[in-house]
Amino acid sequence: MKLLQLSSHVLVQALIDGLLYGGLLALVAVGVTLIFGVMKIINFAHGEFLMVGMYIAYFLVAGAGFNPYLTIVVTIPAVALMGVLIFKGTLSRILSDPPMNQIMLTLGIGMILRNLALLVFHGDVRTIRSEWPDAHFNLGDAVVGTPHVVAFAGAVCAALGIAYVLRRTDIGRGAIAAAQDATAAALVGVSVRRVYMFAFALGSATLGLAASLLVAYQGVTPTAGAYLGIMAFLVTVLGGIRSILGCFLAGLVIGLAADIGAAVFPGTLSQGFTLCIFILVLIFRPQGLLSRRQA
Amino acid sequence: MHRSLEPKHAALRIGVYALLVVVAAALLAACGNDTNANTDGTTNGTSSPKVIKIGSLWPLTGPVAKIGQECVQVVEMAVDEINAQGGIKSMGGAKLEIVSGDTGSAPDIGLGEARRLVEQEKVDIITGTYQSTVAIPVSQYCERARVPFLVGIAAADVITESGLQWTFRTAQTTHNYGKGQVELAVALPTLVEGGAFPEVKTAAVLWENSEFGQAVHAANLTYLVQHHIEVVADVSYDAMSPDLTTQVSRVKAANPDVVLTSTWLNDAILIRRARAKLGMEQPFIDAVGGTSVDSFGEDLGPLADGQLLMTDFEPETANEAGQQAYNDFKEQYRGDFSSYATAYQGIYVIAKALENAGSTDPDKLQAALVNVKLVAADGDKIILPMDTLQFDEKHQLKSEPLGVQWQNNVMVPVFPDAYAKYPVLLYNE
Numbered sequence: 208m209k210l211l212q213l214s215s216h217v218l219v220q221a222l223i224d225g226l227l228y229g230g231l232l233a234l235v236a237v238g239v240t241l242i243f244g245v246m247k248i249i250n251f252a253h254g255e256f257l258m259v260g261m262y263i264a265y266f267l268v269a270g271a272g273f274n275p276y277l278t279i280v281v282t283i284p285a286v287a288l289m290g291v292l293i294f295k296g297t298l299s300r301i302l303s304d305p306p307m308n309q310i311m312l313t314l315g316i317g318m319i320l321r322n323l324a325l326l327v328f329h330g331d332v333r334t335i336r337s338e339w340p341d342a343h344f345n346l347g348d349a350v351v352g353t354p355h356v357v358a359f360a361g362a363v364c365a366a367l368g369i370a371y372v373l374r375r376t377d378i379g380r381g382a383i384a385a386a387q388d389a390t391a392a393a394l395v396g397v398s399v400r401r402v403y404m405f406a407f408a409l410g411s412a413t414l415g416l417a418a419s420l421l422v423a424y425q426g427v428t429p430t431a432g433a434y435l436g437i438m439a440f441l442v443t444v445l446g447g448i449r450s451i452l453g454c455f456l457a458g459l460v461i462g463l464a465a466d467i468g469a470a471v472f473p474g475t476l477s478q479g480f481t482l483c484i485f486i487l488v489l490i491f492r493p494q495g496l497l498s499r500r501q502a
Numbered sequence: 503m504h505r506s507l508e509p510k511h512a513a514l515r516i517g518v519y520a521l522l523v524v525v526a527a528a529l530l531a532a533c534g535n536d537t538n539a540n541t542d543g544t545t546n547g548t549s550s551p552k553v554i555k556i557g558s559l560w561p562l563t564g565p566v567a568k569i570g571q572e573c574v575q576v577v578e579m580a581v582d583e584i585n586a587q588g589g590i591k592s593m594g595g596a597k598l599e600i601v602s603g604d605t606g607s608a609p610d611i612g613l614g615e616a617r618r619l620v621e622q623e624k625v626d627i628i629t630g631t632y633q634s635t636v637a638i639p640v641s642q643y644c645e646r647a648r649v650p651f652l653v654g655i656a657a658a659d660v661i662t663e664s665g666l667q668w669t670f671r672t673a674q675t676t677h678n679y680g681k682g683q684v685e686l687a688v689a690l691p692t693l694v695e696g697g698a699f700p701e702v703k704t705a706a707v708l709w710e711n712s713e714f715g716q717a718v719h720a721a722n723l724t725y726l727v728q729h730h731i732e733v734v735a736d737v738s739y740d741a742m743s744p745d746l747t748t749q750v751s752r753v754k755a756a757n758p759d760v761v762l763t764s765t766w767l768n769d770a771i772l773i774r775r776a777r778a779k780l781g782m783e784q785p786f787i788d789a790v791g792g793t794s795v796d797s798f799g800e801d802l803g804p805l806a807d808g809q810l811l812m813t814d815f816e817p818e819t820a821n822e823a824g825q826q827a828y829n830d831f832k833e834q835y836r837g838d839f840s841s842y843a844t845a846y847q848g849i850y851v852i853a854k855a856l857e858n859a860g861s862t863d864p865d866k867l868q869a870a871l872v873n874v875k876l877v878a879a880d881g882d883k884i885i886l887p888m889d890t891l892q893f894d895e896k897h898q899l900k901s902e903p904l905g906v907q908w909q910n911n912v913m914v915p916v917f918p919d920a921y922a923k924y925p926v927l928l929y930n931e
Contacts, residue, residue, distance in 0.1 A: 434742035
């Protein structure tokens with residue numbers, strides 16, 4: 208069967224692509240992990256925040272002639288601010304409501320954002336006109352996209368940065384305390400509401416970063432964030448819902464599974480491969496890759 | 503014994519009730535139909551209507567809203583032209599009127615809108631839709647409601663393959679595009695300038711995994727086998743994937759003579775970029791997908807050059823009427839007519855059928871559509887590449903797609919011979 212023949216070139220290419228894709232997934236997922244870890248709220252509008260960031264970055268590049276990577280000076284604060292406003296305006300009012308209300312709220316925000324984008328920008332695919340999308344270099348027989356490598360580096364920096372903030376700053380330690388026991392944290396003087404807003408803003412800010420990194424090689428559409436958003440939930444669950452390192456590893460696992468699946472399996476089977484890995488992890492390590500089982 | 507009978511009795515009783523309800527519902531429905539038929543019959547008997555309502559169903563909101571709006575513009579342009587030329591003459595110059603519905607790209611919304619158009623707006627015929635997933639429930643509804651449905655763009659084979667009496671289609675089938683791709687591949691040695699292209703012995707198929715891609719893929723495989731071309735790589739992907747380098751590198755590793763693809767827009771761009779990055783030299787032949795859209799050329803610039811694809815309409819080889827329509831549309835709406843040519847042609851088919859039927863009586867109109875025949879030489883407006891236009895026994899327009907190639911950032915006709923104004927160029931990286 209010639210169809211199943213696997214060339215080592217393809218496998219190496221898949222490993223590289225999978226690793227780089229995994230880093231990007233981790234970057235998108237780290238915000239979900241952070242927000243859920245601290246607030247116990249899943250932000251289902253996560254992918255749409257990313258999409259908004261991508262439009263901002265796109266228009267800065269297309270309209271104002273920015274270098275795609277320079278757009279982070281706008282996208283990171285802009286998406287973080289959007290997170291703060293949405294948190295203050297909506298989420299903070301229903302923090303003690305049943306989880307279902309919170310899910311419905313974030314789902315609704317996501318739908319509104321997506322459809323607003325459709326209304327304003329239509330379904331066109333917008334790609335920046337720049338040398339970045341095609342920039343690449345050779346690594347042996349494999350071809351490596353330069354913007355993909357930059358995105359991976361950005362993901363590593365973001366994960367390290369968040370880990371640093373959580374461990375070494377007051378507000379970060381407050382976030383960890385609130386995550387462990389919100390009442391106890393409040394009793395010892397942590398402003399839980401402020402910590403929540405901080406977590407939500409920081410989680411959103413990572414999407415601003417992801418948006419700028421993505422725009423360098425990806426077209427923007429109103430549904431551009433939806434796919435990565437869903438993959439991010441997969442990564443978050445796989446990583447163990449509150450571990451930043453776990454989230455990063457899970458991103459790599461999902462990314463590698465997706466690309467190796469695409470390299471090895473025929474037809475549509477390749478896409479099932481990622482989900483098989485996911486299900487296997489859920490069966491054998493339901494608490495996630497790195498988290499300890501909760502008492 | 504005694505006890506065991508009781509539930510049976512109960513079941514029997516429920517069964518009888520259920521049967522009664524069903525019979526009553528059927529009777530009611532039948533009466534409803536009868537009254538409808540009667541009123542329709544009498545209106546048609548007494549006087550010809552002055553206005554003939556054409557329901558038009560396109561996605562006016564949702565991800566392809568812009569395309570849907572252009573569909574409406576194309577259809578309205580045709581209606582305006584027909585009305586300006588005196589409307590339907592056999593019906594005393596009756597004017598056509600478009601009643602617009604929005605499918606929102608969703609089957610259930612599309613179906614609801616079809617219902618509204620028929621039951622409330624009382625349209626005489628429906629044209630649409632963009633997506634096959636919407637066309638399928640609408641075609642089934644029109645079959646029950648006995649309203650003719652002319653499919654302008656949706657391409658899934660099943661729409662005209664399931665023997666529906668009230669559904670007609672001026673658009674190509676997905677199968678036809680898939681077949682065209684293979685025929686173009688086989689003809690490459692004769693099409694390439696200087697005969698520099700060897701006989702095609704192997705091919706790779708690279709396809710997005712939605713219904714469209716699956717149908718193209720199936721047709722690709724059928725005709726590749728028929729032409730004794732070996733499939734050396736068979737790779738599918740999710741069109742939402744943010745990167746397709748691995749998939750394309752797998753195709754490259756198999757070293758095929760040609761690559762057949764079926765795409766949407768974003769993935770078409772990703773494939774083209776990956777092809778360039780990996781330094782592939784083989785020609786890529788797409789079905790009608792993402793490569794046929796203007797933004798494919800706009801986004802990729804010179805990287806788009808060399809891409810081959812199948813299409814329905816190409817302005818340079820189009821007949822005079824086709825070029826006229828193309829230019830008019832560009833002038834009036836600044837849109838790309840080529841993607842909607844089959845929808846535009848559909849309105850002229852409807853007008854011809856109305857002319858022949860001389861009535862909006864559903865049965866007469868349906869029969870007129872079955873037998874409709876447009877002959878360019880007789881002054882009928884045909885803009886698609888053909889001299890006569892007819893439906894086959896499945897109510898599907900008999901036609902073959904054209905092969906075009908992106909050259910210097912525009913699509914030019916290269917296949918089949920009758921329309922090939924340019925040789926195929928090899929753009930080797």
